[in-house]
Amino acid sequence: MGTLTTERTPNIAMQLYIGKDEWRIGEVKVTRIVELEGPREPDYLFSGLTPDVVRQEGWLRPQFATEDGRLLGSIHAFILESGGKRIVVDACVGNDKPRRRTLWNKLTGDFLARLAAAGYPAESIDAVLCTHLHIDHVGWNTRLVDGRWVPTFPNARYLFGRAEWQHWSQEQGADITGDVTPDVAENVLEARVVYEDSVRPIVDAGLHDLVDPHHRLTPEIWLEPTPGHTPGHVSVGILSQGQVAFITGDMMHHPIQMCMPELSSNFDWNRVQARVTRQNFLGRNADRPVLILGTHFPPPTAGWIVSAAENWRLSLKRPD
Numbered sequence: 007m008g009t010l011t012t013e014r015t016p017n018i019a020m021q022l023y024i025g026k027d028e029w030r031i032g033e034v035k036v037t038r039i040v041e042l043e044g045p046r047e048p049d050y051l052f053s054g055l056t057p058d059v060v061r062q063e064g065w066l067r068p069q070f071a072t073e074d075g076r077l078l079g080s081i082h083a084f085i086l087e088s089g090g091k092r093i094v095v096d097a098c099v100g101n102d103k104p105r106r107r108t109l110w111n112k113l114t115g116d117f118l119a120r121l122a123a124a125g126y127p128a129e130s131i132d133a134v135l136c137t138h139l140h141i142d143h144v145g146w147n148t149r150l151v152d153g154r155w156v157p158t159f160p161n162a163r164y165l166f167g168r169a170e171w172q173h174w175s176q177e178q179g180a181d182i183t184g185d186v187t188p189d190v191a192e193n194v195l196e197a198r199v200v201y202e203d204s205v206r207p208i209v210d211a212g213l214h215d216l217v218d219p220h221h222r223l224t225p226e227i228w229l230e231p232t233p234g235h236t237p238g239h240v241s242v243g244i245l246s247q248g249q250v251a252f253i254t255g256d257m258m259h260h261p262i263q264m265c266m267p268e269l270s271s272n273f274d275w276n277r278v279q280a281r282v283t284r285q286n287f288l289g290r291n292a293d294r295p296v297l298i299l300g301t302h303f304p305p306p307t308a309g310w311i312v313s314a315a316e317n318w319r320l321s322l323k324r325p326d
Contacts, residue, residue, distance in 0.1 A: 027039070027305075027307075029297070029299070031244045031245075031250070031251040032226070032246025032247030033226070033246045033247060034087065034226050034227065034244050034246045034251075035087040036084055036085070036251070036299065037084065037087075037124055037126070038083075038307055039082055039083045039084075039085060039120050039121050039124060039126075040080060040081075040082045040120070041081045041082060041098040041113075041117045042098075042099065042115075043078070043079065043082070043305075044079070045078050045079075046076060046077055046079055047076060048060050048077050050272070051079075051260060051271050051272060052269045052271060053272055055269065057074060058075060060075040060076070060077060061073075061075040063262060063265055065265075065314075065319055066262060069304065069305065069306060069322075070261045070303070070304060071262070077260050077262065079302050079304055080303065080304045080307070081098050081142050081302065082301075082307075083095060083097060083117075083121075083146070084096070084242075084253055084299060084301075085121075085124070085131075086242075086244070088223070088224040088225075088226045088227050088246070089224040089226065091132045091133065091223070092130055092131050092133075093131075093133045093135060093223060093224075093227070094131055094133070094159065094162070095135050095137065095242055095253055095301075096137055096143040096144075096255070096301060097134060097136065097145055097146035097147050098117060098145050099113060099142050099145040100113065100117075100144075100145025100146045100149070100158075100204065101114055101117070101146075101149065102114070102149070102150040103203060103204070104199070105141070105196060106192070106194070107193065107194055110142070117146060118146075118158070128158055128159050129160060130161075131161065131162045132161070132162055132163070133163050133223065134147060134159055134164045135223065135242065136165065136166055136167075136170075137239060137240050137242065137253075137255030137301065138167070138235065138238065138256065139170055139171070139200070140195060140236065140256070140273065141196055141200045143255075143256075143301075144200060144205060145200075146158050147159075147164060147204045147208055148204050148207045148208065157208055157211050157213055162213065163214070163215050164208045164213050164214045165214075165217050165221070165223070166205075166216055167216070167238035168218055168238065169219065169233075169237050170236060170237065170238030170240075171216050171238070172238070173236065173237045174197060175205075184274075184276050185270075185275060185276055186272070186273060186274070190272055190273060195273065217229065219231035219238070219240055226244060226246045227244055228242075229241070229242060230252065232255065232257040232287065233276070233279055233283060234257070234270075234274060234275070234276050234277070234278075234279035234281070234283045234284070235255070235256040235271070235273070235274050235275060236275050239255055239257065240255065241257055241287075242255070249295075249297075250294075250295070250297070251296065251297035251298070252291070252296065252297075252298055253299045254298060254299065254300050254301050254303075255301050256271070256273070256302070257280070257283060257284055257287060258284060258300060259273075259302050260300075260302065260303070261300065261303060261309075261319070264288060264311060264318040264319055264320055265314060265317050265318065266317070267284050267285045267318075288311055288318050291311050292311045292313050292318050293312055293325045295310065296310065296311070297324075298320065300320075303320075309321055310322075310323070310324050
């Protein structure tokens with residue numbers, strides 16, 4: 007079982023952490039299914055960030071950073087159950103995909119088995135939401151069958167943000183990198199290859215829907231525009247029985263961006279816009295009982311934004 011306990015606010019019972027990878031927000035159940043996790047050198051995510059600087063932020067240890075100053079991270083999907091619907095939020099890297107980055111190249115992981123073991127066989131999923139169309143958020147959209155990429159979730163509608171789709175589906179040669187360096191664009195994002203094996207097969211199968219940035223998936227779940235990491239990036243809001251949560255997507259890659267909101271990742275399309283979006287979000291939700299579920303945050307993955315000095319931190323205790 008999880009390490010956090012059930013707390014109560016007036017008239018609202020909030021189950022904060024009911025298992026290692028499950029949360030309840032009112033009547034909405036959230037489950038984390040992990041594909042990959044582990045430590046990374048800080049400059050992989052944030053150019054110029056050193057282990058010495060990470061070590062100065064003692065609050066990050068042991069959950070979010072190692073003693074030697076590496077950042078802990080995770081690639082996982084969230085499964086939402088709401089109103090009888092089962093929704094996958096972000097589909098990780100995927101198996102068998104030829105990728106330049108060795109860690110992601112032609113994976114043979116057990117993600118689908120983990121999904122089924124948690125009670126979510128692929129056939130039971132009603133919708134797949136991509137917060138954006140980067141390499142580590144769309145991979146399990148498809149799987150390799152008899153040499154062809156086919157939809158992994160055959161009974162689901164795949165939801166792509168309209169602005170995101172328009173950006174990444176431009177013709178070859180269009181300027182899609184923005185502030186991302188050519189080296190990162192070629193060797194990490196691999197946009198064209200990713201589009202062909204993880205996005206286009208969904209379109210060819212007629213399973214995609216283009217949605218607007220405030221689209222509502224169920225009465226309890228909606229999209230929140232958080233542009234900057236990509237042009238059409240969205241986060242996911244949840245409101246049920248008076249309880250509120252947000253799934254960040256890549257608006258934040260790591261909790262260190264709460265105490266250093268000026269840190270933009272090496273993968274941000276527009277770093278200025280990403281920073282403004284992040285700072286506004288942190289300011290709006292700080293010191294409030296709004297649960298934050300980080301799309302790349304390692305366990306315990308969820309917490310609350312609290313004010314600290316001039317900025318913020320992620321706390322494992324809900325603000326009063």
